[in-house]
Amino acid sequence: MPIPPQQLPIGVQNYPEIATDSLLYVDKTAYIAKMISEHGTKAWFLGRPRRFGKSLIVSTLKTVFSGQRELFKGLAIEERLDEEIFAARPVIALDMSLVTNILGIEEFQKSLGRVTSSSAVWRGAKSATPNAISSPVEPFLFRGDPDLPPGEILSDLITNLSKLSGQRIAVLIDEYDKPYLDLIKTPKEAEKVRATMRDYFTRLKAIDEYISFIFVTGISKFSRMGVFSALNNLRDISVSPEYATICGFTQEELSGPLGARVEAVAASLGKNRNELLKELKDYYDGFSFDGVTRVFNPFSVMLFLAEKVFDNYWFDSGTPQIIAQYIKGKRLTVEEFRGMATTRSFIKNPGEIGASGAASFLYQAGYLSVRADKLTNKYTLDYPNREVYESMSRLLVENFFGDANIAEGASDNLRNALVLCILIFFGYGGRIMVTT
Numbered sequence: 491m492p493i494p495p496q497q498l499p500i501g502v503q504n505y506p507e508i509a510t511d512s513l514l515y516v517d518k519t520a521y522i523a524k525m526i527s528e529h530g531t532k533a534w535f536l537g538r539p540r541r542f543g544k545s546l547i548v549s550t551l552k553t554v555f556s557g558q559r560e561l562f563k564g565l566a567i568e569e570r571l572d573e574e575i576f577a578a579r580p581v582i583a584l585d586m587s588l589v590t591n592i593l594g595i596e597e598f599q600k601s602l603g604r605v606t607s608s609s610a611v612w613r614g615a616k617s618a619t620p621n622a623i624s625s626p627v628e629p630f631l632f633r634g635d636p637d638l639p640p641g642e643i644l645s646d647l648i649t650n651l652s653k654l655s656g657q658r659i660a661v662l663i664d665e666y667d668k669p670y671l672d673l674i675k676t677p678k679e680a681e682k683v684r685a686t687m688r689d690y691f692t693r694l695k696a697i698d699e700y701i702s703f704i705f706v707t708g709i710s711k712f713s714r715m716g717v718f719s720a721l722n723n724l725r726d727i728s729v730s731p732e733y734a735t736i737c738g739f740t741q742e743e744l745s746g747p748l749g750a751r752v753e754a755v756a757a758s759l760g761k762n763r764n765e766l767l768k769e770l771k772d773y774y775d776g777f778s779f780d781g782v783t784r785v786f787n788p789f790s791v792m793l794f795l796a797e798k799v800f801d802n803y804w805f806d807s808g809t810p811q812i813i814a815q816y817i818k819g820k821r822l823t824v825e826e827f828r829g830m831a832t833t834r835s836f837i838k839n840p841g842e843i844g845a846s847g848a849a850s851f852l853y854q855a856g857y858l859s860v861r862a863d864k865l866t867n868k869y870t871l872d873y874p875n876r877e878v879y880e881s882m883s884r885l886l887v888e889n890f891f892g893d894a895n896i897a898e899g900a901s902d903n904l905r906n907a908l909v910l911c912i913l914i915f916f917g918y919g920g921r922i923m924v925t926t
Contacts, residue, residue, distance in 0.1 A: 498751075500792050503545035505553045509561040516747045516788075518543075519567035521736040522550055526703065527575050533704040536736070537711045537728035538779070539856025541789035541807060543737040544707040548583065548664045551705055555581045555660040556627045557613045579702060580612040580630065580651045582644075583662045591669040595682040598669065602640040602690065607632045610651055610659075640686065645693040648700050658702035661694065667708040675815045695723070710854045711840060729837055729860075731780040738777055738785030744770065751795050758798060773800055776874030781837070781862025790877060805881035816851055817889050824883050827858055830871040837869060857882055 499513040508515050525534055538544050553561055554571075557578025562568045570576060590601040610630040632647045648659050670687060673680035694704065704724070711728060727733040744752055744767060756766035774790045793803040830849055837860050840850040849871055852858045859874035873879040 496751075498792050498796050500796055503543075503549055505546060505549040506558065506561055508546075509553075514747070514751070516739060516743050517565050518547065518736055519550065519554075519562065519565045521733060522547070522554060523567045523570050523576075524732075525705070526551075526554070527570070527573070531725050532702065533706075533724045535706045535708075535724045535726045535728065536733070537708055537726070537854070538737050539777075540709060541787070541804060542777075542856070543788050545585075545664050547736065548585075548662050548705065548707060551660070551662055551703075552581050552583045552611070555579055555703070556611055558627065578613050579657045579660055580610060580655050581660045581662065582610045582648065582651075584609045584664065586663065586665045586668050589669050591672055591683060595679070595686065598683055599640055599686055600636065602669075602686070603634075603636055603638070603643045606640055606643045606647060607634055607636075610647060612651065612655060639689065641690040641693045644690060645697055648694075648697055652700035658700055660703040661701055661705075663704075663706045665708060666691075666706050667710050671710060671812050674812055709856075726838075729780055731783065734778070734780040734783040735785055737788070739788050739791055740783075740785055741767075741771070741775070744786065744791070748791070748795070755795055755798050769800065770794070771875075773876050776859060776878075777856070778859050778861065778874070781860045781869060782864070784874075787875075787877070802877050802880055802884075804877055805884065813855055813857070813885065814889070817848070817885060820848065820889075822848055822886055822889075824879070824886060827852065827882075828872055830858075832860070832869045832871050834867075834869055852882075 496512060496514045499508050499515065502508055502513060507513070525531075536544065536547070554567065554576065555578065559568075559571045562571065567576075584605065586605075588605050589598065591598045608629065608631065610632060611627050612630045613627050630651055632643075632650065634643045634646050636643075638646070648661070652659050666687075670680055670684050673683055694701065706724065711726070727736075739748065752766060752770075753763050756763045759766065761769075770786065770791065774786045774794070776784055777787060778784045787804055789807065790803040793807075794800065827849060832849070836850070837853075840854055849858065853860070853871055857873070857878055858871040859878075861870045861872055862868075863870075873882060
């Protein structure tokens with residue numbers, strides 16, 4: 491069977507690019523429509539591991555709010571876009587991974603201010619407007635005082651844009667915790683960053699009347715309580731059954747939207763579809779955020795469908811430095827996290843990183859996933875799949891030897907020694923002979 495012509499969006503987190511270039515897209519817009527239209531809730535928080543599609547959700551929300559309806563033809567949200575609640579409005583989309591945080595707190599604050607000033611888009615802007623630049627969805631260039639604290643720049647941007655447009659603003663914040671987590675091994679610097687972020691996000695509550703919708707993503711929840719202590723109206727859907735599959739691929743999606751691609755790859759490998767799905771499940775499935783529903787790692791599945799080779803794509807795409815730094819010097823073993831008993835309270839609030847144990851850290855980073863037993867109402871943590879289990883094993887081996895190359899060599903030597911023992915054992919009829 492030939493490979494379907496629709497290209498895979500590997501590494502593409504920009505929804506308009508996916509739609510315009512007709513890249514393969516697994517429709518998650520029903521979840522987006524549900525969030526936008528849910529009365530009584532306008533501030534949302536979603537925690538997911540890296541490489542799980544959080545940025546794509548943010549980009550899709552930005553596309554909806556900026557009024558680009560033509561990009562949603564045939565998708566679940568299309569029939570709802572005429573409703574008033576989906577009307578176009580100015581959008582502030584903040585990507586915290588763009589903020590510089592390694593040159594000291596003053597440069598961090600200036601960088602956050604610059605990113606904030608350039609974060610708005612407004613389709614109603616005109617090129618003749620002094621604060622706008624003409625494009626299909628026009629950026630709104632805010633010329634605020636660069637010497638102001640970044641929180642004040644954010645506040646001024648929102649209020650000015652709302653008054654100028656006559657509309658309330660949608661605020662989207664991606665990877666809110668990255669500036670803080672990057673410095674977690676330097677507590678004093680990390681605390682300075684967190685104090686700035688706390689003041690920054692506190693401003694959102696003070697100008698709530700100018701905001702129509704807030705959506706925040708991050709890897710962790712452990713710093714959420716400190717950073718968002720004043721923004722206490724966030725609804726955390728990280729472990730909500732309603733949104734358990736907002737990121738990642740379900741088994742049904744691998745058979746539906748991705749089915750043609752899976753079948754074509756199976757044929758190219760000389761396997762039938764069910765055989766390949768079983769192998770994919772072993773390698774890349776098993777992530778669960780409500781304890782019941784399981785999803786495949788989307789990044790790994792996409793790369794496998796492109797490369798047609800089972801490999802550890804999640805780990806090789808760049809293990810976060812924070813993971814390697816966290817386990818450094820710790821005497822951890824792979825097996826101690828298998829089937830580890832936990833509680834619903836832990837799953838919802840794993841705790842502050844400075845005081846939490848390794849299980850809390852690894853759970854929030856995506857290396858451990860939750861399992862729930864509905865009959866007993868008990869919860870456990872475990873590795874979601876083979877890929878993550880091997881990733882954890884590799885991290886711990888490298889941590890033990892202190893060098894990736896030495897660790898790889900030691901693993902090869904151990905493997906060869908075991909093979910030699912097996913050959914000797916069976917080669918001599920079960921008798922291991924020792925010569926001197």
